[in-house]
Amino acid sequence: MPASVESMPARIAAYRARVEGVLDRWLPPTERVPQRLHAALRYSVLGTGKRLRPILVYATGEALGAAIERLDAPAAAVELIHGYSLVHDDLPSMDDDDLRRGRPTCHRAFDEATAILAGDALQVLAFQILAQDPAFAADAPVRAHLIELLAEASGTDGMAGGQALDLAAVGRQLTIAELEDIHQRKTGALIRASVLMGAAAAVERNAGRLSQLARFGQLIGLSFQIQDDILDVEGDPATLGKATGADRAKDKPTYPSVAGMAQAKHRCRELHALALDALADFGPGGDVLRWLADFVIERDS
Amino acid sequence: MPASVESMPARIAAYRARVEGVLDRWLPPTERVPQRLHAALRYSVLGTGKRLRPILVYATGEALGAAIERLDAPAAAVELIHGYSLVHDDLPSMDDDDLRRGRPTCHRAFDEATAILAGDALQVLAFQILAQDPAFAADAPVRAHLIELLAEASGTDGMAGGQALDLAAVGRQLTIAELEDIHQRKTGALIRASVLMGAAAAVERNAGRLSQLARFGQLIGLSFQIQDDILDVEGDPATLGKATGADRAKDKPTYPSVAGMAQAKHRCRELHALALDALADFGPGGDVLRWLADFVIERDS
Numbered sequence: 001m002p003a004s005v006e007s008m009p010a011r012i013a014a015y016r017a018r019v020e021g022v023l024d025r026w027l028p029p030t031e032r033v034p035q036r037l038h039a040a041l042r043y044s045v046l047g048t049g050k051r052l053r054p055i056l057v058y059a060t061g062e063a064l065g066a067a068i069e070r071l072d073a074p075a076a077a078v079e080l081i082h083g084y085s086l087v088h089d090d091l092p093s094m095d096d097d098d099l100r101r102g103r104p105t106c107h108r109a110f111d112e113a114t115a116i117l118a119g120d121a122l123q124v125l126a127f128q129i130l131a132q133d134p135a136f137a138a139d140a141p142v143r144a145h146l147i148e149l150l151a152e153a154s155g156t157d158g159m160a161g162g163q164a165l166d167l168a169a170v171g172r173q174l175t176i177a178e179l180e181d182i183h184q185r186k187t188g189a190l191i192r193a194s195v196l197m198g199a200a201a202a203v204e205r206n207a208g209r210l211s212q213l214a215r216f217g218q219l220i221g222l223s224f225q226i227q228d229d230i231l232d233v234e235g236d237p238a239t240l241g242k243a244t245g246a247d248r249a250k251d252k253p254t255y256p257s258v259a260g261m262a263q264a265k266h267r268c269r270e271l272h273a274l275a276l277d278a279l280a281d282f283g284p285g286g287d288v289l290r291w292l293a294d295f296v297i298e299r300d301s
Numbered sequence: 302m303p304a305s306v307e308s309m310p311a312r313i314a315a316y317r318a319r320v321e322g323v324l325d326r327w328l329p330p331t332e333r334v335p336q337r338l339h340a341a342l343r344y345s346v347l348g349t350g351k352r353l354r355p356i357l358v359y360a361t362g363e364a365l366g367a368a369i370e371r372l373d374a375p376a377a378a379v380e381l382i383h384g385y386s387l388v389h390d391d392l393p394s395m396d397d398d399d400l401r402r403g404r405p406t407c408h409r410a411f412d413e414a415t416a417i418l419a420g421d422a423l424q425v426l427a428f429q430i431l432a433q434d435p436a437f438a439a440d441a442p443v444r445a446h447l448i449e450l451l452a453e454a455s456g457t458d459g460m461a462g463g464q465a466l467d468l469a470a471v472g473r474q475l476t477i478a479e480l481e482d483i484h485q486r487k488t489g490a491l492i493r494a495s496v497l498m499g500a501a502a503a504v505e506r507n508a509g510r511l512s513q514l515a516r517f518g519q520l521i522g523l524s525f526q527i528q529d530d531i532l533d534v535e536g537d538p539a540t541l542g543k544a545t546g547a548d549r550a551k552d553k554p555t556y557p558s559v560a561g562m563a564q565a566k567h568r569c570r571e572l573h574a575l576a577l578d579a580l581a582d583f584g585p586g587g588d589v590l591r592w593l594a595d596f597v598i599e600r601d602s
C-alpha cells in the first residue's frame with residue numbers, strides 16, 4: 001500500500017525527533033570538560049532547525065530499503081556539518097549575523113573564539129560518528145564511502161568553496177550561471193550528499209537509481225537556496241527566526257537580485273518539476289521524497 | 302644491520318620531502334575555483350614546517366614493516382589537521398598572531414574570512430584523503446580505523462578541546478596536572494595519533510606493541526609542548542620564525558610559568574627517558590623513533 005500523503009507530516013516529524021535523539025547521544029555532555037565548548041556545540045545543534053538534510057537521509061534510505069539504524073549516523077553527520085557551517089558563516093568576519101533560528105548566534109551567545117572552535121569540533125564530530133557508529137562495524141566499505149561523500153560535499157568543491165565564492169561575490173555583478181554555481185556548492189552539495197548518503201547506507205546498489213537520486217538531490221538543493229533568497233525578501237522575520245533583507249543590506253547577489261523575483265520563482269518551480277521527473281522510476285516508495293521536493297519550495301521558514 | 306644514527310637526518314629529510322610532494326598532489330591547484338581559497342590552503346601548508354607529525358607516521362609505519370605508499374595518506378592527513386589548527390589558532394579572536402614560520406599568518410596574508418574557511422577546508426581535506434587514497438582500496442577496515450584515530454585526536458577530547466582549555470586558562474593559576482592535561486589535548490593527542498596511525502597502516506597487529514607506541518606518542522607529545530613553552534622564553538626569534546615571549550605577553554600559563562624553568566627542563570628529560578623506555582622492545586627498528594624523541598626536546602625551533 002502506498003504511504004498516504006496525509007501521513008507525510010507525521011513521518012517527517014518522526015525523522016526529526018529521531019535525529020534529535022541521535023545528535024543528543026553523540027554530542028558530548030555539557031558536564032564534560034571543556035564544558036563551555038560542549039555547551040556551545042549543543043546550543044548550536046540541538047532544539048532548532050528544519051533538519052532537512054537528515055530527513056533526506058532517512059527518506060532516501062528507507063525508500064531504498066535501508067534499516068533505519070543504518071541511517072542514524074549519516075543523518076546526524078550531515079546535520080553536524082550543516083550546523084558547523086552556520087556557526088562559522090555567522091561570524092563577524094563572514095556574514096556577521098546576530099540572530100539564527102530566533103536565538104543569538106553562537107558567537108553572540110558565547111564568544112568568537114568559542115564559536116570558531118565549536119564549528120571546528122562539530123565538523124570533526126561528523127566524521128567521528130561515521131567512523132565509529134557500530135551499525136557499520138561489519139561493513140567498512142560503506143562506512144568509508146559515507147565519509148568520502150560527506151568530505152567531498154564539505155570541502156572546497158562543495159560547501160567551504162561555495163562560502164568563499166559567496167563572500168567574494170559581495171558587491172559584484174554575477175551571471176545567473178555563476179550564481180547557480182555558488183548556490184550548488186554552498187547549499188546544493190550537502191543536500192545532494194544527504195540523498196546519496198541515505199542511498200549508500202541502503203543495501204540496494206543500482207547505478208541508475210543512484211544517478212537519478214544524485215540529480216534529484218542536486219535539483220532540490222539548488223531550489224532550496226533560491227527559496228532561501230526569496231524568503232530573505234518576502235519572508236516574515238518572526239517565522240524565519242532572523243531578520244530579512246540581510247542579503248540586500250550586504251550587497252550580496254541573490255537569485256531575485258540577479259534575475260528578478262518573477263524569474264526566481266519560475267526557476268524554483270522548474271527545478272521542482274525536474275526533481276519530480278528524476279524520481280519517475282521510484283513509484284510510491286518515492287512519495288516522501290516528492291513531498292520533500294514540495295516542502296523545499298513551499299516552506300515559509 | 303641496524304640503521305646507523307648518522308643516516309637519521311637523511312632519512313628524516315627524505316620523509317619531509319616525501320610528505321611535501323604528497324601534500325602538493327592532494328591540495329587543489331591555485332588555478333582551480335575558488336582560487337583565493339586554494340591559494341590560502343597551499344600558503345598555509347606547503348614549503349614550511351618541521352613535519353614532525355608526518356615523520357612520526359612514516360617512522361612508526363616503516364618500523365612495523367608498512368609499505369611507504371600506505372603511509373602517505375595518513376602522513377598528509379595529520380599535517381593538514383596540524384596546519385588547520387595553526388591557521389585557526391592564529392586568528393585575532395584566538396591567539397592573535399601575526400607571524401608563523403617566519404611569514405605572515407594566513408589571516409594577515411589573506412583575510413580573516415579566508416583564514417577561517419581555509420582552516421575548515423584543510424580539516425575536511427584530511428578526512429577526504431584518508432577516505433579516498435587508493436592504497437586502502439582493498440582495506441576498508443584500516444581506512445576506517447585511520448579516520449577514527451584522526452577524528453578522536455582532533456575533537457573536543459583532543460586538539461579542539463585543548464585549544465578551548467588553553468584560551469580559558471589565560472590569566473588563571475593552573476596546577477601542573479591541569480597544564481599537562483591541556484598540553485596533552487592541544488598537542489599531545491595529534492602527535493600520539495600520528496604514531497598510532499603509522500602503526501595502523503602497518504600489517505603487524507600486536508596489541509602490546511600498540512600500547513607501547515601509544516605511550517611513546519603520548520610522552521613525546523607532552524615533551525614537545527613543554528619544549529615549545531621553553532622556546533617561547535629562551536628561543537631565538539629568527540630561528541623560531543616568530544616572536545618569543547608571546548605566552549607571557551598573553552598571560553598564558555606555561556610549564557615554565559607554572560613550575561619554573563628548571564622543573565620544565567627536568568620534566569622534558571624525564572618524559573624523554575620514559576619515551577625511550579616505552580620503546581625498549583623495539584630493537585634497532587625503533588632507532589628512528591628514538592632519534593625523534595631526542596629531536597623533540599633538543600630542537601631550537
